[in-house]
Amino acid sequence: MIILPAAPTAREEIEDAIETALERLEHRMISQGEGARALASAIRRATTGGKRFRPLLVAAAYDTLDGDAVPLSGLYQVAAAFELLHTAFVVHDDVIDHDLERRGIPNISGEFRQRGIDKGADDHGAALLGDAAGILAGDLLLHEAGRLVALADIPAKMRATLMTLVEDAVLVSAAGELADVENAVSAGDVDPMTVLKATRDKTAVYSFSAPLQAGAVMADADDAVQHALERFGERLGLAYQLIDDLIGAFGSTAVSGKDEGCDLREAKKTHLISLARETENWPEVSEALAQAHTGPVAIRAAQAALSASGARLALERLVYDTLEEATLIVTGSTLPSPCQMMLLDLVDSVTERVP
Template identity: 50%
Template sequence: MIALSPADRAGVDDAIAAALDRLQARAAALGDGAGALASAVAHAAGGGKRVRPALVITAYRALADGADGADGAGDAQGDARADAAVWQTAAAFELLHSAFVVHDDLIDRDLERRGEPNVAGRFRVRAGHYGAAADDAALVGDAAAVLAGDLLLFEATRLIATVDAEPAARDALLQIFDDAILVSAAGELADVENAARTDVPDTDALLGVAHDKTAAYSFEAPLLAGAALAGASAPARAALGAAAGDLGLAFQLVDDLIGTFGTRRQAGRAPGADLREAKRTPLIGFARGGDAWPQVRSAL
């Protein structure tokens, strides 16, 4: 697995912290509820492997080095500006991921993430402390998850919109980000609709949904964003996008296996959640062609 250098990790973490600190400082003036929401947002965006930032920075470093020429020379001020831009862009993709995770937990009716209460879970507990009935506490938790995801989406977009890059590169970043959000939303909706169907879509369609809900924003967009900042050629960006789509699909298939057969530690939530929710993952599509399909179908 690719990893961030200590300097790049620190740069990304600082950019994320600055965005979250800004949010918490502004929310503090709006009362206890807003402060608790901003704190939950910061908690949701904390930690993680920083996979998407690593992809942004790896693509940028590889393609920028190739564009620098033999000596790779550059002035220190320009290098510092470029580093700040790529770190801020990488931070935006981490916040985008956090936003989708918060909304995905809400869609899946999960109250845990990484073995501890997620945004909805935290706010259910908070509502219980002031005497809310169970149904009301659930509504509060769901509302908090919607709003937390919305705040993270805006912060991610704000970082992209304000990145200190050439106008053409910033326009390209906004287009990449815009496309990633739309494709991911379409993939997530298709995933939910498929779970509500009485039939099972064909495996190719399920693979398409798996690509759209994950590969677009987790692999294609981060790699293309790094390429855009590096000023990569159109053929290089096309090749990178095609490879990223395959990587993202593989990533989602592994996640489907964990969601079906993984332990609580691996999945960060109760085992077998995908089966209980009757999710029509590609795994189910492949199972349809096996001898055990009647038993699987009955269970679903």
Template identity: 55%
Template sequence: MIDPASRAEIDDTIDRIISRLTDRAAVLGPAFVALLDASRRAASGGKRLRPMLVVASFNAFGGRPEDTKGTYDIAAAFELLHTAFVIHDDVIDHDIERRGVPNVAGEFRARAREKGADAAGSALLGDAAAILAGDVLLHEASRLIALADIGVERRRRLFELYDDAVLISAAGELADVEHSVSTSSPEASAIFDATFNKTAVYTFRAPLAAGAVLAGADDDALASLAAAGDRLGLAFQLADDLIGAFGSAAQAGRASGGDLREAKKTPLVALARDTAHWSDVNDAIAVAHTGPIAVRHAQRLLERSGARRELRDLIDRTLSDVRFSADDPSLPPAAGTLLRELADLVERRVP
């Protein structure tokens, strides 16, 4: 999608930005230094999907780095936005680890215990630290857009994209949590809307559009790209839902069937609810938290219901739409190629 040199530039830019924050923290006390160190770890590594999409789209639309010096700062802004969302999401889910290592909340719970705090105090400090770390990174993402050397009109359009990314994602996350605590079953359309809003805009639509804006793409191309980004984002999140139910531990970053153990109301479950097998599926999910045997039983019943196949078919149709839109004459050939590559990337994720 991008060359190794561009990936290295993305990593260097993010490191430089986090170093600026760490330098600022040095005079604000040891706890804040520890917070920024934990934030650096949260932002390190990873696939860098969102910043790579910014750069790949910029290149596909004929952007020239020497003419748009702020491109990598904008790319970094989308990675910091993602990191902030992940940190806050862990607080919402009461998670203290991510992929087997302590996250920001987990690190600060340990810090609190070292200072003699009890369980409640440790949880309080862990959650507070994670919320504040996410807040700092959200601020820094905004600051990067505000100060990037990109010109007034491009900055305005980028802030519109950033605005959508933050507001729509927050709305999706809130809806998802509300669904999880409700004793009633939300409509399937509401579950699919929350699934889309949580991820699609900030993961695909906004980064792709940001790169195109930086490269000077016209309105027709941006509209076509945004629509394709929405479809990619939906397929990406639906694939995540299949990973959460059926993926391996390596894919999911935790024990297989995590979404079933937590009885999450996902699109997969919404599709199963409309089948003749729902009663058995529902009963199996209700006890999936008891262990791997119960999880496997729930997986088998979901498979038998046809919901897994139906969701996979929906992903396939959605990606077919992306591939069709890649031939839109408003897009340069390189942008069409990028969309096809991304459709293939999402397809390979489906368990």
């Protein structure tokens, strides 16, 4: 878990901004029928309980850069937008991956698949309703995130820059997600660098670079500061996602929120698998992976084969090298000391996620 120091007031104000957006959405959906009201309630449940580290990144960057250029209400509204953006991507990602649960409970698609069954739908119809609900919920959250930035109490020039940051985050994440799916369905080998780029694009910009830059923009920081935060966020975001690949292969259910070895069970073509493919042990690894979907014993055999090939160690080394690059960006920058300390604490928090 990534933990950011923040004044209780900041956390409370961010929660209030998220709550206000959700209440507005629920109110707007009242007149649209019982199904629309159920969707709004499901969106609220999907947005509740997150760690909020993306909006807290916005606030932390602003605070450690001595920001005082915007009203705090505007700051927290923009920060909240990044949480809604994250929830939108998570909801859409669950549809793409055909996941029906998150953290052990039904997600939006799972809720509405059951709703279809309760209404007498067959399996195909229930699945169609679940997917439709997930897609539409993500669409509504994307719109609400953009609306928060568009209406925040901030100067017009600043708003234009922030809207570009949000747009870039959506575009890069969408391209990364599409590339990830293309890699997964490809019949042939996929170049490791292609996999690595998709891994970075899916998460790094919207989760790290854009929130940090948003805080810097609202603090009226100069271009050098914004560029340093962009580069730092890209490296830290890549490391974060690579650790997710390790967790998906080797992490416990308590850590991943899914079944142990879920990525192996689903035959995901992560960078871990790309690294294994380049080893002389690949025939043994490939055979073990082909059986991973059959159950826990086969999962453990695949985990053992990956470790024996050296792929796990190689990925861990890449993670630590990437984190070192992020550290050097910070220590070699002109960022103020409070901001440097906050970023280095982030590196430590991400490092602790390695399974």
